[in-house]
Amino acid sequence: MFTRHFEFWPERLPKTLPIPESTIYDNLEMTTKRYPNKTAIVFYGTEITYKQLHSEVNKLAGYLQKELGVAKGDRVMLYMQNSPQYIIAFYAILRADAVVVPINPMNVKDEVAFYLSDCDAKVAIVGQELIQEIEPCFEFTPLKQIIVAAYSDYAQTGLDYTVPPAVAAPKERFESLAIIDWNEALTAGLEADPSKATCDDLCCLPYTSGTTGKPKGCMHTHKTLQSTLLGGIVWSQSTPADIGLSTLPLFHVTGLQHNMNGPISLGSTMVMMTRWDRDVALKLIDRYRCTRWTNISTMVVDLLAHPNLKDYSIDSLKMISGGGAPLPEAVGQKLLELTGLRYVEGYGLTETISQTHQNPVDRPKMQCLGVPQFDVDARVVDPVTLKELGPDQQGEIIVNGPQVLKGYWNRLEETKNSFVMIEGKEFFRTGDIGRYDEEGYFFLVDRVKRMINASGFKVWPAEVENTLYKHPSVQNACVIGVPDPRRGETVKAFIVLNSQGKGTSEEEIIAWSKEHMAAYKVPRIVQFLEELPMSGSGKILWRKLQELEEEKVK
Structure with missing residues (x-):
């Protein structure tokens, strides 16, 4: 077990964390019992309570089961932008004991067809602006039925800030009998069957970006998701009083876990943006007194480049964190000077459903992945010989932990090649070149495939x-x-x-x-x-x- 970082472990935090043996849907149900009238989502002027969120999740789950025939283990594609409907659909699919397949809304017809065919999804829940990309797939994929949502159903008009065109667009009508209106599904009055899901059941199938070949579905269970959402909450010492600015896309594992599943488990409030807009972000932080913002570094770069930044009050922010790419040191220094906050970076993959590493909140390092989080054993090895390397030696990062995927969907050979046994433990090969310092903090050097040989x-x-x-x-x-x-x-x-x-x-x-x-x-x-x-x-x-x-x- 890699323990070099234990000397710098945050005070008062355990080094191991028991993972709930409940489902992700159970988190919403319990939070609703605790805080039924608390605001769960703020979406362009509309506030939705946990009670309303829970009610609509169950109505949609009943429709999926009773009208569309969705059964335990079936894959259901979720293809839309950030919206209340995204959250409702995600939890409704889980309530129906099915598997969510979250897809990037920037994907176009051929890409969507690949995902539908690869995971054998017969039902999709889709934003109306994306219908033109998925409707042609009826002809040559397993897809049989679509539930279509208009984001404007949940947004206010006449706001004093810009609303994305997809959110402002009025509801469209579609002629195809295979395309079902969102409100029709909710008002059908169909009750979901009792859930039979367990913590070890497959619940989410996010796809890798495909930067090293065709995208691969990463098989995640309720338990792997519980691992990183709970780990994120405990590590950052978040509370139900927190108000998070949700700017990351929810199809992406960092957004999924830290902008949606974590807050819902905790009972905090999500101030949601469909598309990144630094003017709107600043206004929302100021208006709703947001306390936390998990992002990607390019958003921080953009926000700090705003010429009128000092006109907004952002002193409510108590933590700014992110991953996906290191924050440039110069930008991190500017953030510290302006806000008094150090950027807290983490590291993870689609295969690990978000973080395996995070910086200690009180002792972060710039351009640093952080230290292995709860119950994670991370090593650096030679990519060819797999020999374990020491401090400041560059090699491939490998990880063992409760959040690691169970395998790639229908890719037995690629699954086998992605793991290696060391000291009797199975480690996942990340494909990332990194190193760790004398204190056990990990740093990213680059992707294995991206090296330039000059x-x-x-x-x-x-x-x-x-x-x-x-x-x-x-x-x-x-x-x-x-x-x-x-x-x-x-x-x-x-x-x-x-x-x-x-x-x-x-x-x-x-x-x-x-x-x-x-x-x-x-x-x-x-x-x-x-x-x-x-x-x-x-x-x-x-x-x-x-x-x-x-x-x-x-």
């Missing part, structure tokens, strides 16, 4: 990006490798300039880089962009930029 020197793009963020004109940066006749590969940086960056030249960025990093790491090519391509969860899509560069040389 004249025989290994260049990790994330390291170069983190240095570029220290330049006063850089708002966002993404580094890739491009072919070079002499070096084999060379380093190219795509950069979005901030409001101070007007007039900054490519040559200036390169010259500055030579002063701040080793010569072999310096970007030889710099290209300015208005914006970088982002995933639905806010991650910079480096692979998309890589593919565009590769197309140029074909």
Whole structure:
């Protein structure tokens, strides 16, 4: 067991955490008994209590079972943006003893068809703006029926801030008998059968991003979800009095666990945004006195670049945390100076249904994954020989813990290849290159597949990006490798300039880089962009930029 970090373990916290043997739906039911009239969701002016949330979950679950024939273990696709309907649908699917398949709403027809076919989903719950992407799938996938939701049903009008177009759009009518209106399902008056689910039943099948091949469904049980949602609550010492700003997409495991399932288990309030908008975020923090904000680092970068930041009161925030990508050190320092808060980073994967590592709240380190959380054994090994490595040696991070997936859906060989036995314990291979320091804090170096080989020197793009963020004109940066006749590969940086960056030249960025990093790491090519391509969860899509560069040389 890796224990180097125990010396710096947060005071008053246990090192092991008993995981509830109840279901995720049970969390909502218990919270509703405790706080029936407490606000669960704030959604563009509308407040929904736990009592209303619980009632609508059960009505939808009854419809799924009695009208659509959803049975225990069936996969149901959830394909929509952040909304009350997303939460209601998620818990209704679980109440029907079925399995939620959360899908990125940015996916288009061919991608959606792949997921439907791969998991054999016959029923989907969908936002109305996405119908055009999924309706054609009736013809060549297992899909039989869709429940369609209009976000405007749950939002107020005449607000003093911008509402996303998908939320403002009026309800549409669809002719197909296979497309059922959300309200029709809720008003059908059908009661769900008694639940037979156990903590070890499959309940959620999120798909990996597919950056190293076709997306794979990660098999998670109620117990694996309970592990990280409870771990997040205890580690951050959150309480039912907390009010969280929910900006992460709920299809993504960090948003799912820390912006939805954790707060519902605890009984706190979720102030929900469908799409990221820094103006709206600042207004909501100010108006509802939000105390916590779990995000992705690009959101923090954007928020702190707001020219009128000081016009808003954000002193209610007691904790700002996130994962997905390290927060650049320069941005973390600016956050500390403005708010007095240190950014608390964590680390996890779809395969671990959010965090395996988190920084101690009272002793975080910048650009750091944190320490292994409750009951997690993490090691760093040579990716080829699997020999365990020591402090400050770079290798692949492997993890053993209660949150690790049970396997990839219908991918027996890939499941087998993703695990390795060490000291009689089964460890999951993350595919991430990292290291840990003398105090047992882990740091990400890069993805195994992303390394740039420049004249025989290994260049990790994330390291170069983190240095570029220290330049006063850089708002966002993404580094890739491009072919070079002499070096084999060379380093190219795509950069979005901030409001101070007007007039900054490519040559200036390169010259500055030579002063701040080793010569072999310096970007030889710099290209300015208005914006970088982002995933639905806010991650910079480096692979998309890589593919565009590769197309140029074909």
